[in-house]
Amino acid sequence: MRLSDASVVIRPRSTWEAMDLGVLLAREHRVLLMSSWALVSLPIFALISLVLWDYPSVAVLVFWWLKPAFERLPLYILSKALFGETPTLKQALRQWPRLLKGQLLASLTWRRFSLSRSFVMPVVQLEGLAGQARQQRLGVLQQRNAGAARWLTLIGIHLETALWIGLMALFYLFLPQQVELDWDWQQLALASSQDWLWLEHLSNAFYALILVLWEPIYVACGFSLYLNRRTVLEAWDLELVFRRLRQRLGSAVAVLLLAVGLLVVPPTPHAMADQPQPAKPLSTPAASQAIKRLLEHPPFKNPETVTRYRFGEDKTTDKAKPTGDARLPAWLESLFKKLNSDTFKSLALVMEVLLWGLLIAGIGLVAWRYRDWLHAFVSRRRAARPTPTQPMPSQLFGLDMGVETLPDDIASAAEQLWATQPREALGLLYRGLLSRLLHDFNLPLKNADTEGQVLEHVRHLQHPQLLAFSDDLTRHWQNLAYGHRVPTPLAQQQLCTHWRSLFNSEAAQ
Amino acid sequence: MPSHAALPGNAMPTAPLDTRYQIETPEGIDLPLRPAGLMPRALAFGFDLGLRGLILGILFIALAFLGNLGIGLGSILLFLVSWWYMVLFEVLNQGCSPGKQIMGLRVVQDDGTPIGWSASLIRNLLRFVDMLPFGYFLGAISCLQHPHFKRLGDIAAGTLVIYREQPLARPHVPQAPALRLPFALELNEQRAILGFAERQADLSAERTHELAAILATPLQVSPARAVEQLNGVARGLLGPS
Numbered sequence: 087m088r089l090s091d092a093s094v095v096i097r098p099r100s101t102w103e104a105m106d107l108g109v110l111l112a113r114e115h116r117v118l119l120m121s122s123w124a125l126v127s128l129p130i131f132a133l134i135s136l137v138l139w140d141y142p143s144v145a146v147l148v149f150w151w152l153k154p155a156f157e158r159l160p161l162y163i164l165s166k167a168l169f170g171e172t173p174t175l176k177q178a179l180r181q182w183p184r185l186l187k188g189q190l191l192a193s194l195t196w197r198r199f200s201l202s203r204s205f206v207m208p209v210v211q212l213e214g215l216a217g218q219a220r221q222q223r224l225g226v227l228q229q230r231n232a233g234a235a236r237w238l239t240l241i242g243i244h245l246e247t248a249l250w251i252g253l254m255a256l257f258y259l260f261l262p263q264q265v266e267l268d269w270d271w272q273q274l275a276l277a278s279s280q281d282w283l284w285l286e287h288l289s290n291a292f293y294a295l296i297l298v299l300w301e302p303i304y305v306a307c308g309f310s311l312y313l314n315r316r317t318v319l320e321a322w323d324l325e326l327v328f329r330r331l332r333q334r335l336g337s338a339v340a341v342l343l344l345a346v347g348l349l350v351v352p353p354t355p356h357a358m359a360d361q362p363q364p365a366k367p368l369s370t371p372a373a374s375q376a377i378k379r380l381l382e383h384p385p386f387k388n389p390e391t392v393t394r395y396r397f398g399e400d401k402t403t404d405k406a407k408p409t410g411d412a413r414l415p416a417w418l419e420s421l422f423k424k425l426n427s428d429t430f431k432s433l434a435l436v437m438e439v440l441l442w443g444l445l446i447a448g449i450g451l452v453a454w455r456y457r458d459w460l461h462a463f464v465s466r467r468r469a470a471r472p473t474p475t476q477p478m479p480s481q482l483f484g485l486d487m488g489v490e491t492l493p494d495d496i497a498s499a500a501e502q503l504w505a506t507q508p509r510e511a512l513g514l515l516y517r518g519l520l521s522r523l524l525h526d527f528n529l530p531l532k533n534a535d536t537e538g539q540v541l542e543h544v545r546h547l548q549h550p551q552l553l554a555f556s557d558d559l560t561r562h563w564q565n566l567a568y569g570h571r572v573p574t575p576l577a578q579q580q581l582c583t584h585w586r587s588l589f590n591s592e593a594a595q
Numbered sequence: 596m597p598s599h600a601a602l603p604g605n606a607m608p609t610a611p612l613d614t615r616y617q618i619e620t621p622e623g624i625d626l627p628l629r630p631a632g633l634m635p636r637a638l639a640f641g642f643d644l645g646l647r648g649l650i651l652g653i654l655f656i657a658l659a660f661l662g663n664l665g666i667g668l669g670s671i672l673l674f675l676v677s678w679w680y681m682v683l684f685e686v687l688n689q690g691c692s693p694g695k696q697i698m699g700l701r702v703v704q705d706d707g708t709p710i711g712w713s714a715s716l717i718r719n720l721l722r723f724v725d726m727l728p729f730g731y732f733l734g735a736i737s738c739l740q741h742p743h744f745k746r747l748g749d750i751a752a753g754t755l756v757i758y759r760e761q762p763l764a765r766p767h768v769p770q771a772p773a774l775r776l777p778f779a780l781e782l783n784e785q786r787a788i789l790g791f792a793e794r795q796a797d798l799s800a801e802r803t804h805e806l807a808a809i810l811a812t813p814l815q816v817s818p819a820r821a822v823e824q825l826n827g828v829a830r831g832l833l834g835p836s
Contacts, residue, residue: 095613102698103758106614106632109739114612116740241634245735252732259728303739307634321798321806327787328809335778335813434663441667 089326091169097323101234104314108307115167119160119302122178127156131294135287142286146293154193158185158211160305165212189216204308205235231315242304246296253292485517492518497585508572515581516563519556522589537564555584616743618707626707629758630743633735635698636756642694647676681719685710701759714752721748766793774827785832792829
């Protein structure tokens with residue numbers, strides 16, 4: 087045994103960690119361990135089943151009883167593999183009969199029910215101790231870690247059972263639909279007839295399969311517990327480091343000599359760096375190609391294939407659930423009946439209302455809390471805003487537009503004003519026009535419109551007479567307002583006449 | 596075994612097996628975590644299961660006197676205890692449910708940070724996948740075959756069950772005059788010498804001498820005095836304390 091060859095990190099661990107190391111050890115060599123276990127145990131299981139065909143329970147009991155005999159093989163493999171000498175499957179199987187020799191009877195009879203079996207096994211098999219020496223050794227080893235070894239076996243029992251039932255459940259679940267089975271559990275439980283023998287043997291076979299998975303791990307855990315106990319007792323980790331330290335210090339002198347020797351020998355020219363090569367001339371397309379090639383690879387581009395499951399076609403043929411109308415036991419039913427008494431019905435109703443209220447309030451709270459979020463996603467297109475009726479401007483160009491501020495007969499009023507206040511007269515006409523445009527023709531005039539824009543609006547009305555009049559009036563108005571040129575009396579007369587013909591006739595109609 | 600067995604052919608091709616899980620932080624600090632395997636986790640789960648059963652049993656008996664209300668409250672309670680027991684304890688109690696606390700376990704994220712709500716919810720919701728088809732069949736197999744002992748829920752949530760760091764008792768180093776070695780020691784060698792001094796109480800006297808004798812030649816002392824010498828070196832490494 088050379089500790090430096092160990093294929094595991096040797097250091098003192100807690101007992102549970104030691105078991106974890108066993109699991110890792112079994113995982114590392116799982117193919118070898120499981121196949122060797124299967125090759126040894128399954129033929130023997132088949133043989134036992136054939137011999138005891140009529141007694142399946144006895145068959146599985148005998149098989150279970152023989153477990154310590156099988157366990158010697160994984161222990162042998164693990165002990166070899168620990169120091170890097172993993173045997174092949176053939177070598178291991180050839181060793182098995184030899185392994186069975188030591189104290190097989192004891193391990194199959196009075197030591198069969200020892201809960202720390204896996205922990206103790208290496209003492210017999212690897213150390214080859216027997217009798218008094220073995221007792222003493224166990225006394226030392228079991229001062230600690232024995233409790234953990236017992237727990238290991240207890241967990242193992244439960245795990246075996248769970249896995250066994252699980253495998254049977256899997257088998258039942260994977261029965262094809264075509265195999266019409268109307269198995270009744272009562273019938274199965276009471277079946278003592280020949281018909282169900284094969285089923286019992288099948289479940290025994292499941293147990294044998296589960297052992298293929300679990301037993302190597304169980305043995306490895308016991309073995310690593312044993313290793314850990316010895317590591318603690320004998321400070322294996324310290325020995326390992328001390329030996330390496332001695333080796334390092336021993337070779338230090340040699341290294342020093344070597345270093346001096348290397349310094350003396352002149353370095354050969356080959357060791358020097360090469361002359362820098364002249365840079366290759368790069369053409370633009372070649373460079374862009376090279377850049378593209380570079381960009382196609384990491385770290386610039388990291389292609390990733392994502393495979394996801396998606397919902398396929400909906401199966402409409404939903405199988406009706408088998409309604410195993412399980413009846414409750416009588417005591418439970420009576421309990422429920424008692425609970426249904428009227429005393430608490432009202433209270434229960436209150437609670438129910440409260441809980442429903444809580445749920446609704448919760449949903450409301452969430453909706454309120456995330457209202458902005460909801461708003462952003464739910465009502466993306468806002469409802470068409472009703473175009474607000476633009477308030478009619480009460481003033482244009484600083485002129486009052488209200489109908490009530492204008493005289494009834496604008497033309498006559500203007501005629502009277504022409505002589506004394508021509509500005510007022512023209513202003514009155516223009517005001518009147520704008521007022522008419524606003525109220526009678528519903529032109530969307532704004533406070534900011536210029537005279538030209540008003541004319542533009544008028545042009546859209548398709549009313550040539552009105553347009554001509556507006557044009558005329560605007561020109562005179564602008565001339566007066568900005569140029570202080572009073573229209574000629576003829577023009578004054580024309581404007582009034584036009585006004586009358588345009589608006590008074592309309593009013594008459 | 597012949598001493599020339601260590602030929603290149605015998606060299607270990609891979610790193611030796613260990614139960615440690617190393618995390619390197621951005622600052623370059625190595626955090627060794629120790630993932631916990633199936634056995635302590637099974638015991639922790641068993642404890643939690645028993646505790647939950649006890650709580651539910653007692654409360655159900657109390658609720659049985661309340662009729663329909665009791666059934667309603669009992670259903671809510673059943674829901675809370677079966678779905679939230681683990682989550683609440685893990686998130687609010689630094690990754691420890693009571694069972695894990697007793698077994699010295701803890702749930703953390705893969706990078707060693709404390710577990711959060713989403714990870715805890717995922718790993719505990721997926722318990723029901725691990726339980727399929729009976730009694731943690733899939734979970735146990737996954738746990739036994741994963742290098743860091745993760746069940747399916749742990750794989751999905753990116754969590755890890757580790758052993759908690761337990762407070763250390765102050766070790767006793769034997770009295771000896773402090774010494775300095777004329778050559779430099781590497782970190783693991785310093786640790787080994789300190790470990791030698793600290794663990795002498797657990798080792799038999801013969802084994803102690805045997806171990807110390809390995810280093811007698813480099814220390815240039817007689818094998819009989821090697822133990823004392825090493826203890827002195829350990830004192831020297833420890834410094835005045």
